[in-house]
Amino acid sequence: MSLLKAEDITVRDGGTTLLAPLSLSLEPGEPLVVLGETGSGKSLMAQALMGTLPPELQATGHVALGNRELNAGDPDRFRGLWGREIGVLPQEPWLSLDPLMRVDRQVAEAHALVRGLSRRDALARASVDLDALGLSGAGASYPHQLSGGMAQRVAIAAARAGGARIVIADEPTKGLDAARRDDVANLLLTEMGETGGILVITHDLALARRIGGRLIVLRAGAVVERGTTREIFAAPRAAYTKELFAADPENWTPRRQRAATGATVIGAKDLSVARAGRTLFSGLSFEILAGGILGVTGPSGCGKSSLGDALLGLVAPAQGTVARTPEAHPFAFQKLYQDPVAAFPRKRSLGKTLQDMQGLIKGQQPKIETLLDALGLDPRLLARRPGAVSGGELQRFALLRILLRQPRFVFADEPTSRLDPITQAKVIELFVRTAVQDNVALMLVSHDPALIRNTGDAVLSLDPASPPVGGELAETTPAASFGVS
Amino acid sequence: MTALAARLVQAAMVAVLIGIATFVMMRSLPGDAAWRIAAGRYGYDNVDAAAADAVRAELGLGGPVLPALLQWFGDLLRLDFGNSLVTGQPVMEEIAHQLGASVSLALVAVVLSLLIGPPLGILAGLRPGGVLDRALLVVSTGLKAVPQFLMALVLIVVIAVQMRWLPAAGHGELRHFVLPALTLALGLAAVNARIARDAMARIAGMPFWSFAQWKGLSERQVLFRHGLRNISVPLLTYLGLQFVTLVEGVIIVESIFGWPGIGHALVHAIFSRDVPMVQGTALVLGLGFVLVNAAIDFAVRRIDPRQAT
Numbered sequence: 001m002s003l004l005k006a007e008d009i010t011v012r013d014g015g016t017t018l019l020a021p022l023s024l025s026l027e028p029g030e031p032l033v034v035l036g037e038t039g040s041g042k043s044l045m046a047q048a049l050m051g052t053l054p055p056e057l058q059a060t061g062h063v064a065l066g067n068r069e070l071n072a073g074d075p076d077r078f079r080g081l082w083g084r085e086i087g088v089l090p091q092e093p094w095l096s097l098d099p100l101m102r103v104d105r106q107v108a109e110a111h112a113l114v115r116g117l118s119r120r121d122a123l124a125r126a127s128v129d130l131d132a133l134g135l136s137g138a139g140a141s142y143p144h145q146l147s148g149g150m151a152q153r154v155a156i157a158a159a160r161a162g163g164a165r166i167v168i169a170d171e172p173t174k175g176l177d178a179a180r181r182d183d184v185a186n187l188l189l190t191e192m193g194e195t196g197g198i199l200v201i202t203h204d205l206a207l208a209r210r211i212g213g214r215l216i217v218l219r220a221g222a223v224v225e226r227g228t229t230r231e232i233f234a235a236p237r238a239a240y241t242k243e244l245f246a247a248d249p250e251n252w253t254p255r256r257q258r259a260a261t262g263a264t265v266i267g268a269k270d271l272s273v274a275r276a277g278r279t280l281f282s283g284l285s286f287e288i289l290a291g292g293i294l295g296v297t298g299p300s301g302c303g304k305s306s307l308g309d310a311l312l313g314l315v316a317p318a319q320g321t322v323a324r325t326p327e328a329h330p331f332a333f334q335k336l337y338q339d340p341v342a343a344f345p346r347k348r349s350l351g352k353t354l355q356d357m358q359g360l361i362k363g364q365q366p367k368i369e370t371l372l373d374a375l376g377l378d379p380r381l382l383a384r385r386p387g388a389v390s391g392g393e394l395q396r397f398a399l400l401r402i403l404l405r406q407p408r409f410v411f412a413d414e415p416t417s418r419l420d421p422i423t424q425a426k427v428i429e430l431f432v433r434t435a436v437q438d439n440v441a442l443m444l445v446s447h448d449p450a451l452i453r454n455t456g457d458a459v460l461s462l463d464p465a466s467p468p469v470g471g472e473l474a475e476t477t478p479a480a481s482f483g484v485s
Numbered sequence: 486m487t488a489l490a491a492r493l494v495q496a497a498m499v500a501v502l503i504g505i506a507t508f509v510m511m512r513s514l515p516g517d518a519a520w521r522i523a524a525g526r527y528g529y530d531n532v533d534a535a536a537a538d539a540v541r542a543e544l545g546l547g548g549p550v551l552p553a554l555l556q557w558f559g560d561l562l563r564l565d566f567g568n569s570l571v572t573g574q575p576v577m578e579e580i581a582h583q584l585g586a587s588v589s590l591a592l593v594a595v596v597l598s599l600l601i602g603p604p605l606g607i608l609a610g611l612r613p614g615g616v617l618d619r620a621l622l623v624v625s626t627g628l629k630a631v632p633q634f635l636m637a638l639v640l641i642v643v644i645a646v647q648m649r650w651l652p653a654a655g656h657g658e659l660r661h662f663v664l665p666a667l668t669l670a671l672g673l674a675a676v677n678a679r680i681a682r683d684a685m686a687r688i689a690g691m692p693f694w695s696f697a698q699w700k701g702l703s704e705r706q707v708l709f710r711h712g713l714r715n716i717s718v719p720l721l722t723y724l725g726l727q728f729v730t731l732v733e734g735v736i737i738v739e740s741i742f743g744w745p746g747i748g749h750a751l752v753h754a755i756f757s758r759d760v761p762m763v764q765g766t767a768l769v770l771g772l773g774f775v776l777v778n779a780a781i782d783f784a785v786r787r788i789d790p791r792q793a794t
Contacts, residue, residue: 050699052695079698082698082699082700082701083699083700083701083702084701087699087700088699090692090695090699091692092692095691095692096692096693096695096696097693098693098697098710098711098714098715099693099715099789099791100714100718100788100789100790101710109700109702109706109710110700110701110702113701113702113703113706114700114701114702142790142791144790144791145790155696158696158700159696159699159700161700162700162701164701
């Protein structure tokens with residue numbers, strides 16, 4: 001007997017169909033993964049199943065839960081299911097817990113208010129739940145005292161405390177590194193057990209593979225392929241699925257080793273950086289030559305961004321020195337931000353923003369048209385505002401804006417972490433080609449080790465867990481164009 | 486602990502600055518201080534040059550400035566605020582008497598404002614852009630724009646004079662509280678409501694708000710368990726700042742409604758150049774400001790553990 005059966009779920013915005021009729025069923029003990037890039041309609045599908053679609057969108061279709069039959073067009077009826085039948089694991093667990101309430105109480109309140117336990121029994125149950133998730137003794141903490149992983153475990157306990165057997169997890173690994181991603185997958189599988197059901201919505205191939213079960217691949221609101229996860233990963237049939245798998249950094253062709261050319265643009269000697277009194281890394285020395293790419297990876301919080309900021313002179317090093325080539329103008333050292341949307345003025349057309357930039361530059365500068373062409377951007381996009389172009393296009397515009405400055409060094413801080421895999425592959429490919437062609441030294445930071453391994457001339461891993469002394473270099477692969485000591 | 490020490494230092498600095506400022510200001514006021522003091526003692530009709538000279542000689546008013554100021558600080562260290570130049574009573578006694586009346590008026594006003602402003606603000610913030618939200622914006626902006634003396638006069642004219650529901654002035658009975666407290670409360674509530682509205686709208690957009698609903702809690706349970714506590718932090722913080730508005734308001738409102746409080750006394754002390762009274766009153770108000778803010782700091786730290794670090 002299926003835990004949940006959805007038939008012909010459709011989402012429309014007036015006359016536009018955002019999600020074509022989709023049917024699915026959720027079986028006990030068998031996870032269901034919905035894989036798709038941003039805009040594929042995967043989140044809309046989850047929202048339609050929960051009755052949380054924005055009011056301007058209309059859903060049709062039927063959802064059967066046990067012996068209950070619900071109409072997706074009547075979202076108010078779904079409210080009674082929340083917590084009792086369907087639990088939701090939120091995207092950002094840290095922000096999903098009340099910052100002013102002790103975490104055991106946030107779990108206990110669902111036991112008390114939804115299941116009707118007494119206050120004392122509810123607290124006792126919450127403490128049992130937290131113990132089972134390896135959070136013994138953390139019940140009296142406030143969310144800000146927990147790590148992201150602990151917060152996620154509290155969130156899953158709270159989501160299920162009302163008795164929900166079905167858990168919907170929408171992008172549960174957003175912004176997490178590889179190790180944490182596997183933890184989340186294990187946690188979800190354990191929580192499901194033999195009798196529960198989980199529906200995982202993600203763009204993360206590694207997570208989908210790890211969760212297993214059955215898989216639905218969505219693109220532009222329509223099902224591309226469905227089957228068991230194992231079979232699809234072994235032999236994808238649809239062209240889009242093949243393209244999606246090829247875009248996975250794990251499957252990229254590694255860079256060829258190149259001979260060292262050009263002069264040193266930027267370097268560090270015996271560098272230590274501390275933030276808020278804590279040493280992030282120490283004794284780091286390297287140099288990047290013109291046209292060379294240094295890839296930096298490591299878990300979140302290890303100091304990847306701080307290293308880049310130290311190179312740019314935005315953070316003073318605790319020890320050691322940073323040497324930037326003296327003949328270059330200070331503006332020739334640039335940073336490419338993680339979130340392109342936040343890096344552009346919202347209410348100004350992209351063309352105007354670029355013209356503003358041109359006005360600031362004295363002397364010769366490259367032509368916008370030439371750069372648009374080189375980055376594969378349609379000149380008509382110049383008339384649009386940042387919100388009206390895709391994330392991949394906007395990140396290329398961010399690069400274009402930097403190239404107007406004729407940079408010698410670019411620090412790209414997770415430039416593709418907000419992009420879907422296919423766009424990510426294209427954008428990284430473009431970045432690398434541009435850097436090599438224009439002889440720009442590039443420092444590319446990513447939490448994805450595979451991406452870095454297959455892109456950089458050298459790989460610098462800042463993992464404080466592996467070396468014996470906190471923060472020293474864990475793994476370096478010296479490449480021809482520069483050395484890392 | 487360091488927070489407490491910082492507050493003590495702040496209190497000491499407030500005392501020094503207020504002492505110097507009030508002293509300098511009182512000395513630089515135009516007119517003959519001896520005449521004013523004599524008028525305060527004996528009434529305007531009974532003052533002549535001889536009485537003024539007698540006062541001048543008695544109080545040594547012609548003397549140099551600096552020793553007088555140092556004398557006051559010396560007395561302050563011994564917790565001696567001196568005697569009123571007009572009544573001859575110790576300043577401490579006079580202030581202690583008036584402070585009670587002011588504090589009770591201010592407390593009633595704050596409670597009243599909290600009963601009016603935040604509930605409306607929360608309802609408006611739950612539906613941003615709705616009818617209530619837009620109406621509240623107009624009303625609160627309007628109320629905030631009305632100076633308190635005008636508000637007091639309007640209330641007196643409409644409620645006391647036209648409708649004859651409540652007395653226009655006086656002290657001692659419960660009904661005497663209504664108009665002065667309402668005058669103060671409306672000004673405070675106009676801002677309270679906006680703070681509560683913005684906090685509510687912000688919190689209702691946070692992931693933890695949706696998550697609490699997804700756990701299965703009802704709208705009301707989410708508001709009472711996760712909304713109010715989060716709203717109270719900005720509201721309390723702002724209450725500390727509103728204390729300034731409240732002190733200003735108390736001085737005006739007490740004068741208009743004839744309320745025998747510290748604000749009323751301050752105005753009279755300035756008129757009759759009663760320097761020790763002015764200094765003592767201003768000092769109590771200044772230290773009150775430090776005390777109220779320290780209490781609010783403490784309360785906010787209790788509610789929001791993130792601020793303790």
